[in-house]
Amino acid sequence: ELKVEQNPLFLSMQEGKNYTIYCNYSTTSDRLYWYRQDPGKSLESLFVLLSNGAVKQEGRLMASLDTKARLSTLHITAAVHDLSATYFCAVDIPDNTDKLIFGTGTRLQVFP
Amino acid sequence: KAGVTQTPRYLIKTRGQQVTLSCSPISGHRSVSWYQQTPGQGLQFLFEYFSETQRNKGNFPGRFSGRQFSNSRSEMNVSTLELGDSALYLCASSLDSGKDTQYFGPGTRLTVL
Secondary structure (H helix, E strand, C coil): CCEEEECEEEEEEECCEEEEEEEECCCCEEEEEEEEEEECCCCCEEEEEECCEEEEEEEEEEEEEEECEEEEEEEEEEHHHHHHHEEEEEEEECCCCCCEEEECCCCEEECC | CCEEECCCCEECCCCCEEEEEEEEEEECCCEEEEEEECCCCCEEEEEEEEEEEEECCCCCCCCCCCCEECCEEEEEECCCCCCCCCCCEEEEHHHHCCCCCCCCCCCCEEECC
């Protein structure tokens, strides 16, 4: 069964600092997603990574995918308070359905 | 374009009752998936519907069921509610199953007393 692990689970960081969230998964997958969730809210799609070596950037967030290592990273550059949220990676099982396996989530808190 | 909508947003039920949750996908989207989110188990896939057919099902008991209508709207039903069913139930839609990004609705917060 496909398993998705994220680390760290909790991340408290100072504004202006850089950090990386890691997402490891156990079997082959075609696509990997990153979502953001604010407290009490739904999931907001951030990135979809479709191939080995894919890199996408939006503002202070950059996501990459290494399918051979079964690893995706979400890098935060010069964090700001507005980035405080829980971040999930989700892996698409290659069975032509929409079933996603989610990681445990990383709760990010950015403080001044 | 309007996003995914879910009704009701909040629901309180007692053990043994049943509940029906509704999801309207983004216009033109034909695939609807349901997920359960709890603090202990995280986000877990319930089932997916595409063109009124269940395409995939997660590891949940038969008390959890769903359906999709010809207009792509979907409902999920939970019978004989248990305390452990308290969760945020999220619906997601995509254009085509297995090929496109899923967009999530605001969720229905179910509390079972």
